[in-house]
Amino acid sequence: MSGSPPSEWQYVAGAYTVVFVTVLLWIAIVAAKLQRLQRQLAELVEKARVRDG
Amino acid sequence: MTPRLKLPVLAACSTGLLGLALALVFFYAPTDADQGFSQRIFYFHVPIALTSYACFGWGAWKALRYLRTRDERADTESYVAIHQGVMFGALTLVTGSIWAKASWGVWWSWSENQLVLFLVLFLFYCAYFMLRFSVEPGSARANMSAVYALFGVVLIPVSFLAIRLSQKFIHPVVFNSHGPQMAGSQFLTFCVALAAVLALFATLYQVELAGKRIDAHLRELRELLT
Numbered sequence: 001m002s003g004s005p006p007s008e009w010q011y012v013a014g015a016y017t018v019v020f021v022t023v024l025l026w027i028a029i030v031a032a033k034l035q036r037l038q039r040q041l042a043e044l045v046e047k048a049r050v051r052d053g
Numbered sequence: 054m055t056p057r058l059k060l061p062v063l064a065a066c067s068t069g070l071l072g073l074a075l076a077l078v079f080f081y082a083p084t085d086a087d088q089g090f091s092q093r094i095f096y097f098h099v100p101i102a103l104t105s106y107a108c109f110g111w112g113a114w115k116a117l118r119y120l121r122t123r124d125e126r127a128d129t130e131s132y133v134a135i136h137q138g139v140m141f142g143a144l145t146l147v148t149g150s151i152w153a154k155a156s157w158g159v160w161w162s163w164s165e166n167q168l169v170l171f172l173v174l175f176l177f178y179c180a181y182f183m184l185r186f187s188v189e190p191g192s193a194r195a196n197m198s199a200v201y202a203l204f205g206v207v208l209i210p211v212s213f214l215a216i217r218l219s220q221k222f223i224h225p226v227v228f229n230s231h232g233p234q235m236a237g238s239q240f241l242t243f244c245v246a247l248a249a250v251l252a253l254f255a256t257l258y259q260v261e262l263a264g265k266r267i268d269a270h271l272r273e274l275r276e277l278l279t
Contacts, residue, residue, distance in 0.1 A: 008090040011155035015094045015148045016075075019101070022144055023253070030260055037267050044271065047278050 060263065063256045070249035074242070082242040091155035096242055098152055100250040102145040102171070106209050108138030108254060109178060113206035116199035128195040129269075131202055133261045135181055137254055142175040170212040177205050 078096045085092035112134035119127035149168070150160045162168060181201055188194040233240045 008155055011091050011151050012093050015151040016097065018147050018151070019097055019144055022140070026140070026257065030264065033264055037264070037271060040271050040275075044274050044278060051278065 060256070060259050063252065063259060067249060067252035067256045070245065070252050074246040074249040077242040077245055082239050083236060085239075088156055091152060094148055094152040094155070096246045097250070098145065098148040099243065100247040101141050101148060103247060104250045104254050105138045105141035105145055106213065107251065108134050108141055108258075109174070109202075109209055110206060112138060113202050116202035119195060119199045120203075123192070125195065128199065129265050130262065131199060132185065133258055133265060135178055135202060136261065137258055139175065139178050139182075140257075141250075141254065142171070142178065145171065146175060167212070170208070174205070174208045174212045177208060181205065 074096065078093050082093065082096065084090055112131045115127045115131035115134060118124065119131060149171075153162065153168075154160050181198065184201055185194060185198045188197060233243075235243070
């Protein structure tokens with residue numbers, strides 16, 4: 001890797017990558033939360049079934 | 054539009070608009086004569102900053118609605134809007150910092166009122182979460198959060214106008230009393246990018262809100278079953 005400072009397009013690419021990665025990370029967090037909610041819902045359905053016999 | 058349809062339509066709109074905005078930024082907008090290629094950061098940096106102001110404003114409006122109606126849904130909506138605002142605020146600071154390094158040669162300048170005031174606004178709303186989660190859930194927490202969100206909204210015009218009130222600055226002023234100081238193609242690109250980021254906010258807001266509502270319903274269901 002050379003020691004020269006990044007060129008303008010590298011800064012632009014960096015800025016847009018930060019935005020893209022943040023949105024992706026946010027989607028990953030929401031996906032993880034959805035999985036947790038799905039699991040909790042399945043547990044509650046199971047509990048309701050057991051209660052109803 | 055029914056809520057079941059609203060979210061997919063919003064998501065499709067924001068994806069389409071983001072794609073269009075990126076295409077315009079890189080293939081349509083001309084390279085700025087003054088700042089060069091790095092000026093292309095402007096097309097997402099400024100809409101993200103304006104969206105974070107919109108998020109905080111929306112959060113304050115919902116907080117006001119909570120104080121008037123005591124509707125718990127308004128409290129949740131205020132919280133989600135501020136949460137999104139902090140996320141967009143962090144992105145504003147990071148993209149702005151990268152642009153500053155490309156244009157001015159520094160990552161940050163403490164002498165710039167606009168930057169410092171935006172940082173103050175961002176930290177103010179970060180502290181909102183410390184306040185909110187230091188109090189047990191209930192009406193006391195919702196009241197405190199709502200009052201705090203309303204106080205914060207005062208900082209928005211201060212932050213927005215700081216650059217115009219400042220006598221000495223290096224932060225560029227693109228919109229002044231004479232209108233946008235850019236070419237028509239640049240302004241069109243900016244408008245599409247602003248619409249894209251606002252649509253992204255609307256989508257993320259609805260998704261997070263839906264998650265919070267499902268969470269609350271599950272908690273209620275668990276209490277009913279135990």
